[in-house]
Amino acid sequence: MSFLPPGHPPIPTPKTGLLLINLGTPEATDFFSVRTYLKEFLSDRRVIEINPLIWWPILNGIILNVRPKKSGHAYEKIWNRELNESPLKTYTREQALKLTAALGKKDQLIVDWAMRYGKPAIADKIRALKQQGCERIVLFPLYPQYSAATTATALDKAYQELQSMRWQPAIRTVPPYYDHPAYIDAVAVSLEQAMKDLPWKPDRVLIAFHGLPREYLNRGDPYHCHCQKTARLVREKLKLSKDFLQVVFQSRFGKAEWLKPYAQDTVEGLPAEGVKNLLMISPGFASDCVETLEELAIGLKETFTENGGDNFAVVPCLNDSTASIAMLAEIASNELKGWLR
Structure with a gap:
C-alpha cells in the first residue's frame, strides 16, 4: 500500500x-x-x-x-x-x-x-x-x-x-589497507608465484612505490611509513631479507628532493653491483597503468639492460585477479x- x-x-x-x-x-x-x-x-x-x-x-x-x-x-x-x-x-x-x-x-x-x-x-x-x-x-x-x-x-x-x-x-x-592481512597475502602470493614462473632466478627484487616530494613527509604525510610497513610485512610473509627485497620510489617529477632511493638510479646501478637478474613489483597500484606498464616494464627494463643487466621482469598488479x-x-x-x- x-x-x-x-x-x-x-x-x-x-x-x-x-x-x-x-x-x-x-x-x-x-x-x-x-x-x-x-x-x-x-x-x-x-x-x-x-x-x-x-x-x-x-x-x-x-x-x-x-x-x-x-x-x-x-x-x-x-x-x-x-x-x-x-x-x-x-x-x-x-x-x-x-x-x-x-x-x-x-x-x-x-x-x-x-x-x-x-x-x-x-x-x-x-x-x-x-x-x-x-x-x-x-x-x-x-x-x-x-x-x-x-x-x-x-x-x-x-x-x-x-x-x-x-x-x-x-x-x-x-x-x-597497507597492512591489511588480505592485502599482504595477495601481494605476497603474486610475488611468490611470479618468482616460481620465471625461467631465471632473480638476484634482487625491487618493491617500487610511487614517489612523493620529501617535503610532504616532513609535513606529516604518513605515506612513506605505510610503504615501508607494506614492504616489511611482505618480506616477513615470504621470509625474504631486506637486502633481497629492496624498497625504491618511482615517478619522480621536477627538481625537488623526493622520497629515496630513486628507482631510476637504483636500477641503473644494480648491474655494476653484480645484479644481473632483476624482478620488480609495484603493490601501491591497485591496477596496472602507465606507471607500471610503461615506466617500469618498458623504461626501466631498457635502463637495466643498457647498463649490463641480463633479465628483467615486472610482476603484474593485482588488477581484477581472483x-x-x-x-x-x-x-x-x-x-x-x-x-x-
Missing part, C-alpha cells in the same frame, strides 16, 4: 552504494586529451603544494605545452586498443563488476567506480548512486598506502559534491557491516 500523495515522484527502494575510486586517465592519447587530464591533475592543490602564484605560470606556460606529447607517447605504448581506453580504466571497471558478484546482495547493494581525474567523475557517480536509491554510500579509494595527494584528494572531491546536495546519503570511507577481488571484497565488507541485511 502506498501512502504517497497523488503526483508524488516515485521513491526508489533504499539501497547502499560502494564506490571504487581510482586516480584517473586521459580519454585518448592525443595532445589535447592528455593536456586536459594533466591540467586537472596538476592543478590539484593536494598534489602540487607549491604557491599557486609560482606554480600557475610554470604549469600553463611550460608543462602543459611540453609534457602532454611525452605522456601521450607513453600511453600509446600501453593503450587498450580493443576498448580504446587505458588499462587503468579497464581494470577498475572489471574490479567493480566482479565485486558486484563477489559481494552479492544485488537487491540492496550497487557497486560502481569513478576516477579522481577525468571520467567517470566522482561527482557524477555519487549523484547517480543517490538517484538509484542509495541512502548510504561507502567510498573506497583504491590506494593501499595513504597520502594527502591520493586518498585525501579523492575524498575531498566526494565531499565537495556532498556539499551541493540537499538530501545527502550517509557516508563511510574505507581506511588505507585474489584481488577476494581481498577487495573482504575489506569492503568490513565497512558495509550493519548497512546490508
